[in-house]
Amino acid sequence: MTIPRNSPDPARSSPGASLLTWLQLVRLPTVFTALADVLLGGLLVDADWTTGTTGLLLLASTGMYLSGMVFNDIFDRGRDSIQRPGRPLPSGRISPTAAAGLGTLLMGGGLVSAAAAGTAGLVVAAALAACVLVYDGVLKTTVLGPIAMGACRSLNVLLGATAAGSLTALATATPIHVATGLGIYITGVTWFARDEASTSRTGQLRGAMLVINVGLATLILFAANQTVGNNRTAVLLLLALIVASINRRLLAALRDPQPARVQAGIRLLLLSLVMLDATLAMAKTGQTDPALVIASLLIPALVLRRWIPMT
Numbered sequence: 236m237t238i239p240r241n242s243p244d245p246a247r248s249s250p251g252a253s254l255l256t257w258l259q260l261v262r263l264p265t266v267f268t269a270l271a272d273v274l275l276g277g278l279l280v281d282a283d284w285t286t287g288t289t290g291l292l293l294l295a296s297t298g299m300y301l302s303g304m305v306f307n308d309i310f311d312r313g314r315d316s317i318q319r320p321g322r323p324l325p326s327g328r329i330s331p332t333a334a335a336g337l338g339t340l341l342m343g344g345g346l347v348s349a350a351a352a353g354t355a356g357l358v359v360a361a362a363l364a365a366c367v368l369v370y371d372g373v374l375k376t377t378v379l380g381p382i383a384m385g386a387c388r389s390l391n392v393l394l395g396a397t398a399a400g401s402l403t404a405l406a407t408a409t410p411i412h413v414a415t416g417l418g419i420y421i422t423g424v425t426w427f428a429r430d431e432a433s434t435s436r437t438g439q440l441r442g443a444m445l446v447i448n449v450g451l452a453t454l455i456l457f458a459a460n461q462t463v464g465n466n467r468t469a470v471l472l473l474l475a476l477i478v479a480s481i482n483r484r485l486l487a488a489l490r491d492p493q494p495a496r497v498q499a500g501i502r503l504l505l506l507s508l509v510m511l512d513a514t515l516a517m518a519k520t521g522q523t524d525p526a527l528v529i530a531s532l533l534i535p536a537l538v539l540r541r542w543i544p545m546t
Contacts, residue, residue: 255542260308260323260334261301261341262546264539265505267532269300269391271512272417274529276395278516279410284525288398291352295360296391298345303367303387305338310371318432342367355397359405363390381429381446385422389414412457413515417508420450424504427485431501431546435492444485447504451478454511458518470518477510502545509533 273296277289308315308324309331316325323329342364349360370383392414393405404410423446430436455478458470481504488500509532517526 256323256328257337258539258543260329260337261304263301263543264536264545265304266297266300267536268505268508268512269296271509271529271532272296272388272391273395274525275413275512275516275519276392276410277398278519278525279392279413280396280399280404280407282396282398284528286398288352288356288400289395291348292356292395292398295345295349295352295356296394298341298343298348299360299363299367299391299394302338302341302345302364303371305334305341306368306371307375309334309338310375349394349397353397353400355400355402355405356394358402359390359394359397363387363394366390381422381425381443384425385418385420388421389418392417409457409519413454416450416453416457417511418450419453420447420508420511423447423450424501427488427504428497428501428546431497432494434494435488435497437489437492440485440489440492440497444482444489447481447485448478451481451511454515458515461518466517466521470514473510473514473517477507477514481507498546502540505545506533506536509536 270293273292274284274289277284277292282289308322312324312331315322320326324331324334346357346360346364349356366383366387370380370387374380374383393410396405396410396414399405423443426446427435427440427443429439429443451474455471455474458474459467461467461470484500484503488496490496510530513526513530516529517523520526
């Protein structure tokens with residue numbers, strides 16, 4: 236969602252302009268997809284959500300994710316001044332120095348929270364911070380950019396899995412399988428979004444669509460192999476609905492690769508992460524309650540996106 240050039244900028248016209256501008260900089264609605272990953276990661280290693288460790292890891296993920304959004308716009312401000320002049324940095328509503336301060340504070344806070352959760356959390360959070368900075372500052376515009384972003388998402392899932400208290404738990408098949416599947420999915424989403432501010436190339440969209448579906452197939456394979464409870468049919472049906480919804484939007488963008496269509500597809504792809512995580516949680520635990528908790532993260536994301544762009 237972008238603000239049309241001929242419409243008033245809500246950050247300039249609303250009483251809460253200053254706060255809203257900062258929330259636009261960090262693109263707050265999308266952080267709930269990261270929180271869903273952390274909760275799922277904990278379930279993959281049978282961690283107890285009621286412990287303080289999970290809360291600390293959620294804070295760590297929030298800091299990493301929001302700082303990544305800030306540093307993304309810092310490095311992109313030259314290009315954004317042409318393609319997206321209404322964003323907080325190119326519009327001059329926030330200075331690069333102030334943004335860098337916020338990004339550093341968020342990343343530092345994330346690392347401190349991860350350290351408080353344990354050594355395993357700090358190790359993975361440090362790797363995630365490095366991956367975020369390398370993506371934003373070096374690899375974003377290269378062929379390796381989408382892969383780096385996919386790696387960030389995989390590390391975020393593994394960050395949640397450090398709730399088990401050791402790095403050894405991360406090497407087991409379950410968290411690795413799911414982290415890999417979600418990483419491949421986000422690699423495709425990032426590739427799909429590469430030219431979202433202008434008319435996208437059809438060949439690129441087709442390639443991204445293929446990668447996205449490889450990621451989805453990897454996650455479906457995980458769900459199909461789960462033996463917890465008697466919910467396999469329900470889980471697979473839910474996944475089929477998610478896959479159908481995603482591909483319907485991808486095909487619409489392929490038919491008309493204009494920014495509005497592509498950006499609508501990106502929003503759905505990002506929000507679908509929450510439902511993917513919720514469905515995988517049900518596959519792993521055999522219970523609906525954890526899945527409903529994760530799915531509820533869609534609510535604030537959907538409410539906030541009315542005022543804060545997701546892309």
